[in-house]
Amino acid sequence: MGCASTVRPLDQTYLPESIITTGGDVAFELAAVPNKQWGSGPSSAPPSFGAGGSAVTVNVPRPIIRITPGTTRTVRVDLQRMITGIDEFTITGESSTGGSTVVPTSGRFAENGSATTRVGITA
Known part of the structure; x- marks a missing residue:
């Protein structure tokens, strides 16, 4: 080709x-x-995968969930490493309006560069 x-x-x-x-x-x-x-x-x-580019792509298959105040629910997060040399990841987050917190989550990429994890969100 x-x-x-x-x-x-x-x-x-x-x-x-x-x-x-x-x-x-x-x-x-x-x-x-x-x-x-x-x-x-x-x-x-592609230039976006080189220096200064995103090293990981992230997908949240069901990004909208309902959380009762005082409880924690989880969302599935799929990750794909886009460059070599990265073996581990950490997911953190914060609410733009306050009132919700993200449980920091760490993991390792599989040999093919993929990973799936669950991230807790507390309301």
């Missing part, structure tokens, strides 16, 4: 910003055999 824009052939797994801001054409070519080297170089990763 290969990718080219109106500017040049691309080895990155993302498109240059100029495609959005000024327009252009994108052409993909599929070969009979996959090119396992395409998009695998250090400069091929």
Whole structure:
């Protein structure tokens, strides 16, 4: 597989910003055999996953819960490590309006970079 824009052939797994801001054409070519080297170089990763980017993506499948005052409920949090070199995580939080607290939760990523945990929220 290969990718080219109106500017040049691309080895990155993302498109240059100029495609959005000024327009252009994108052409993909599929070969009979996959090119396992395409998009695998250090400069091929999207810039948001490099230095200064987010190291972890987080998803809360059911983000809205009802908590009776004086009780604690939990939400499931799915995490995916986006860069190497991070083995552990800690989740903390605070209420923007007061009255609720988050129970700090720590864990480890699996070998594939994923993790699932439950985080307590007290009202």
